[in-house]
Amino acid sequence: MxxxxxxxxxxxxxxxxxxxxxxxxxxxxxxxxxxxxxxxxxxxxxxxxxQDLEAILVEAHAAGMERVVTEREALVQEKQSATEKLTVAIHAGLPHGPDDALMRLLYEFDMLAGKSQLHDELVRKLYDAQLKLYRDILGEGVADGSFTLTGPLDTIAMNFVALEDAYGLHIVAGGSVTVAEALGAIELFAEQVGARVTR
Structure with missing residues (x-):
């Protein structure tokens, strides 16, 4: 090599x-x-x-995002059932706690959106990766009968992304929400929309 x-x-x-x-x-x-x-x-x-600090930050943003997306997808693919995959996706999508520096930085990078076309592209890329992961898991669960969704698959997938982003931000921004509380809330949502998780 x-x-x-x-x-x-x-x-x-x-x-x-x-x-x-x-x-x-x-x-x-x-x-x-x-x-x-x-x-x-x-x-x-x-x-x-x-060229400048902005160029460094763009590459740092891409590197941090790639680690989060790639590692999470690998963890999900280790599981066999859609139920297990959804559980892992939910857990891996949240920060480890208030001191999770990488996740805090990714949220801070989101605030640069609108100021740089490259940052905008990276923010969209991360969102698209999150959305695709949930869509794929939900689709698999519907196909094998594990999930009986109570609404449109795409909308439910969007809500999973919105919940993990919102709760994740609160976890790293002062710890107003704990990881356990966030997990419980997202898992409750999963059950309410007809997607099962493992406990």
Missing amino acids: ARPSTQQQRRQDVVNAALAAASEHGLRELSLTDVANQAGVTRGALLYYY
Whole structure:
């Protein structure tokens, strides 16, 4: 297997530094200097690989989103039944707790939507991935008789995404909702719309 080039590795190091610095300072206060300090390099060294802070953040957003989407889909595919898949999707779609830095950053990145076409595309890509995951699971459950949905499949899938996004934001933004409370609420919704989960 070919080894990644030095430039690729340096760019990845910068992305990792940006994620760490953003977790510490928050996106609104983040500066190029913060990322440089986290990476242990000069601002000039960063600008050799990236045009500006925005370019770094776009790549950091994409990297963080890819990890969340890919890992979640892999966990779901390990399960056999639609019921098990739905349960795993719900659990993996929420932050681990108020200190889940990556999930907090993804919510902060959402606030950049409307300010950058690239961020807009990434936000849409994440939403599309969430929606497709729930649609596929619900469709599988309907096809094998596990689920008897009480409304349109697409609408129910949209509501799953809306619930996990809303509860997830409250989990990381001050902990006004606990992970257990969010899981209970989403699982109750699943049962109310005719989709079963495992307890």
